[in-house]
Amino acid sequence: MARYAPAEIEPKWQRAWDAAGAFVAAPDPAREKYYVLEMFPYPSGRIHIGHVRNYTMGDVVARYKRAQGFNVLHPMGWDAFGMPAENAAMASGGHPKDWTYGNIAQMRDQMKPMGLSIDWSREFATCDPEYYGQQQALFLDFLEKGLVYRKAAVVNWDPVDMTVLANEQVIDGKGWRSGAAVERRELVQWFFRISDYSEELLDALDTLDDWPAKVKTMQANWIGRSRGLQFAFSMVEEAEGHDRIEVYTTRPDTLLGASFVAVSPDHPLARALERHDDGIAAFNAECRRMGTSEEELETAEKKGYDTGLKVRHPFDTSWELPVWIANFILMDYGTGAIFGCPAHDPRDLDFARKYDLPVISTFAPVEDDGQPLAEDGGPAFVPPKSERVIYIRGFAGETEQTGEEAVEAAIRFCEDNGVGQGVTKYRLRDWGLSRQRYWGCPIPVVHCDDCGVVPEKKENLPVTLPYDEDGAPIDFSVPGNPLDRHPSWARTECPACGKPARRETDTMDTFVDSSWYYARFTAPRAEAPTDPEETPYWMNVDQYIGGIEHAILHLLYSRFFARAMHICGHLPESAKEPFEALFTQGMVTHAIYQTTDAEGRPVYHFPDAVENRDGRMVLRDTGEEVEVVPSAKMSKSKKNVVDPDTIIRQYGADTVRWFVLSDSPPERDVEWTAAGAEAAHRHLSRVYRIVSEIAEKPAEEGAPAADEALLREMHKTIHEVTGGVESFGFNAAIARLYAFTNTLAKSEAGGAAKRQAAAALAQLMSPMTPHLAEELWATLGHEGLILDAPWPVADAAMLVEDEITLPVQINGKRRGEITVPRDLGKEEVEKAALESEPVARALDGGAPKKVIVVPGRIVNVVL
RNA sequence: GCGGGCGUGGUGGAACGGUAGACACAAGCGACUUAAAAUCGCUAGGGCGCAUCGCCCGUGCGGGUUCGAGUCCCGCCGCCCGCACCA
Numbered sequence: 015m016a017r018y019a020p021a022e023i024e025p026k027w028q029r030a031w032d033a034a035g036a037f038v039a040a041p042d043p044a045r046e047k048y049y050v051l052e053m054f055p056y057p058s059g060r061i062h063i064g065h066v067r068n069y070t071m072g073d074v075v076a077r078y079k080r081a082q083g084f085n086v087l088h089p090m091g092w093d094a095f096g097m098p099a100e101n102a103a104m105a106s107g108g109h110p111k112d113w114t115y116g117n118i119a120q121m122r123d124q125m126k127p128m129g130l131s132i133d134w135s136r137e138f139a140t141c142d143p144e145y146y147g148q149q150q151a152l153f154l155d156f157l158e159k160g161l162v163y164r165k166a167a168v169v170n171w172d173p174v175d176m177t178v179l180a181n182e183q184v185i186d187g188k189g190w191r192s193g194a195a196v197e198r199r200e201l202v203q204w205f206f207r208i209s210d211y212s213e214e215l216l217d218a219l220d221t222l223d224d225w226p227a228k229v230k231t232m233q234a235n236w237i238g239r240s241r242g243l244q245f246a247f248s249m250v251e252e253a254e255g256h257d258r259i260e261v262y263t264t265r266p267d268t269l270l271g272a273s274f275v276a277v278s279p280d281h282p283l284a285r286a287l288e289r290h291d292d293g294i295a296a297f298n299a300e301c302r303r304m305g306t307s308e309e310e311l312e313t314a315e316k317k318g319y320d321t322g323l324k325v326r327h328p329f330d331t332s333w334e335l336p337v338w339i340a341n342f343i344l345m346d347y348g349t350g351a352i353f354g355c356p357a358h359d360p361r362d363l364d365f366a367r368k369y370d371l372p373v374i375s376t377f378a379p380v381e382d383d384g385q386p387l388a389e390d391g392g393p394a395f396v397p398p399k400s401e402r403v404i405y406i407r408g409f410a411g412e413t414e415q416t417g418e419e420a421v422e423a424a425i426r427f428c429e430d431n432g433v434g435q436g437v438t439k440y441r442l443r444d445w446g447l448s449r450q451r452y453w454g455c456p457i458p459v460v461h462c463d464d465c466g467v468v469p470e471k472k473e474n475l476p477v478t479l480p481y482d483e484d485g486a487p488i489d490f491s492v493p494g495n496p497l498d499r500h501p502s503w504a505r506t507e508c509p510a511c512g513k514p515a516r517r518e519t520d521t522m523d524t525f526v527d528s529s530w531y532y533a534r535f536t537a538p539r540a541e542a543p544t545d546p547e548e549t550p551y552w553m554n555v556d557q558y559i560g561g562i563e564h565a566i567l568h569l570l571y572s573r574f575f576a577r578a579m580h581i582c583g584h585l586p587e588s589a590k591e592p593f594e595a596l597f598t599q600g601m602v603t604h605a606i607y608q609t610t611d612a613e614g615r616p617v618y619h620f621p622d623a624v625e626n627r628d629g630r631m632v633l634r635d636t637g638e639e640v641e642v643v644p645s646a647k648m649s650k651s652k653k654n655v656v657d658p659d660t661i662i663r664q665y666g667a668d669t670v671r672w673f674v675l676s677d678s679p680p681e682r683d684v685e686w687t688a689a690g691a692e693a694a695h696r697h698l699s700r701v702y703r704i705v706s707e708i709a710e711k712p713a714e715e716g717a718p719a720a721d722e723a724l725l726r727e728m729h730k731t732i733h734e735v736t737g738g739v740e741s742f743g744f745n746a747a748i749a750r751l752y753a754f755t756n757t758l759a760k761s762e763a764g765g766a767a768k769r770q771a772a773a774a775l776a777q778l779m780s781p782m783t784p785h786l787a788e789e790l791w792a793t794l795g796h797e798g799l800i801l802d803a804p805w806p807v808a809d810a811a812m813l814v815e816d817e818i819t820l821p822v823q824i825n826g827k828r829r830g831e832i833t834v835p836r837d838l839g840k841e842e843v844e845k846a847a848l849e850s851e852p853v854a855r856a857l858d859g860g861a862p863k864k865v866i867v868v869p870g871r872i873v874n875v876v877l
Numbered sequence: 878g879c880g881g882g883c884g885u886g887g888u889g890g891a892a893c894g895g896u897a898g899a900c901a902c903a904a905g906c907g908a909c910u911u912a913a914a915a916u917c918g919c920u921a922g923g924g925c926g927c928a929u930c931g932c933c934c935g936u937g938c939g940g941g942u943u944c945g946a947g948u949c950c951c952g953c954c955g956c957c958c959g960c961a962c963c964a
Contacts, residue, residue, distance in 0.1 A: 169962070170962075183963085228881055229881090232958095235880050235881075442961090445961075446962080450962090524962095561964095563964085566960080676889090676901075677902085693902060697901090700916090746900085752900055821895075825944075826946095828895095871893095875944090
């Protein structure tokens, strides 16, 4: 008998699918469509086993939906702009364009053998001028609708490399390449008005029924709606033209616990003061040496500087509070100034203890009869706002009330007394899209001395990136932005007046590229961003699959973009929420094998260099024992990577696909182990052997009981695997398929029933192991592709058993079981349970206190 | 620091609030074989006992709700993701 030979059957069936044009999608109004999309990859050069898992999951969905009769769209492309290409050009020469397209070619070659049901005719890269030209057209439309504007914003500036740094390039306040201390610099940059949509983006989360709750929670917290009071402290003495400091607080009920006022180092008052005060100038300069990321501000040691200025408390003009500059106040949020209430905010409490400022509690726990907590070295008291507390320094509402009630009462009180207004604010900031880099989509505007900022004419799009400079490919080893220093690229004429003018040399954030690619896939060659005929048919994405790391930014930006594209007429109203269902998958991890060198530093070893000798993991060459760190994120530097290419060559694509789906639930991480891959391969070989044997034998009737038992199992398996695939329970579906394979192997049924069961097995496996499934289908003598066979449907009558076994508990612990007819009444079940041997013995003639019968589930006897 | 998630045998994991450990890996024993590979079968959370049957313990730690908790609630610990210029 022939052996399972994936190296032969996989290319064979891939050719058959290609010849049939099976995956080329075309709109068909007569059929219901289904759009499956996996987050497209960055072309780093090699596909990663994590990609394999991601695309396999999408492929299972695509193939399953296809078998159910849907017109499936399953495209693939490349998120191809971004810093790694420029970094590579700087590090080892070459050009970002060549590097990127070379990587794309390699990765496409690696992906093709996986047998994914992708419509490759729709492939594009975001760095194709045909794509980014349409993105520039979108930008111009957004500009016209007032969805983009310019304002000044701070960036990380590396004074040695003369370049803007990303947050990840700032390490301990220093540039990653130059090591120079990073400065904050202000540049005028473009922003999308996403914050205008805060309320809508927040409220619409409720309509996303098929998104994970955790993603919706994360987005809701990120948008951060808050209700608070905005008011001003008047200054005791005017300074630098400021006679008041405007603050925003979400806890106006703690106003009588105020102990200081603090402003951001970037607050206008702080900036004015630093001009005449060396101490403040030095403090602000120190604050500005920190990176711009919120994380860094929040984790840095809390520091402040007393300006010596004082403000008056709004309720008591004789109560004066000091004004500090503090490094943890964000200029971007609220008004860039706060009042500190140390008793009810851990940060303020740290600050107050450090600088010896008063701590005044305004409320206290109910259970301690209103004893304040923070005064004597205790922690800040910050209960949930829904919890009732006792106000010891309240001024509005009841003495005992919840924080929410108190905040509303305080806002009403303040408004009635002319101290500020209640306002709703959002944490979400506008999206800065300007990047001072080469490898991105050029922002299509022109700066004219006479006309100012002028949009490029649409007929002049795309504004393409220059490849060379004075005839030679651009040299990235020279510091600075190549677009900025290019001798001719930026020189153009003003689209308005025709005079010589200069192009914008900033490019767009790569998040812009990925905020609409899902729409472009519906009409990838259209002469406009989308196509009014094709786009409405395919939109929305029915199932989107990707990593949890994109839970906030990418998904929020895409939701904003879909709205903006709708406003500009590029998407229908119904596409404002472009992703109907979202699934976030886990990572693929792998053990790290490490030894230590003479200095005690870790030395990492590739999995190939390690072998198992009598249960100990040792280096193949030296026999030295290695330490095994399980389930670590794959990383080249730790050498715990596996190359999908190698594995596919060794075992075939179906084995890899089967393995990455089995064992671990898709939303969780899965650990790649050689033994697991080996086992997956053994199983597929076994299925091949079992089905081949069945195909060779005559299709005759068997013993009725054996035939029925096998077919019952088959229908159960169809039911459970279908449910598993529907609910992303791929691991559970695979476990069921293992069990069914065992049943089939041991079955005494006749050839006819076995052929039927084997065909069902092939079909149920076809989304996961499509090549093997085609081979088995043909082996069993079926005409045509299994790809085109309709998904099997379980016969409901075959799923129901006549008798069921119920566990019997005594006091909640399992003590036995009873087998009863399926629809036996509650009383009879109770009777049977009480008569069962363990219960009768425990009761010893007595009566139970209580009997709980959960029909079809369990009986619990309480003694 | 803030927001979100996860934690179950030697390992990956299963389990609508209802028999904890399905299914697999690794391991051990056996069959087949001259032998090996492949294949097939069996054992298997820990402990105890008057051992074909029964008891106790057990889902990161400590409490709680419930007839019943891996699952729900509160408080810890550890790890992972995000924090707006990484993609």
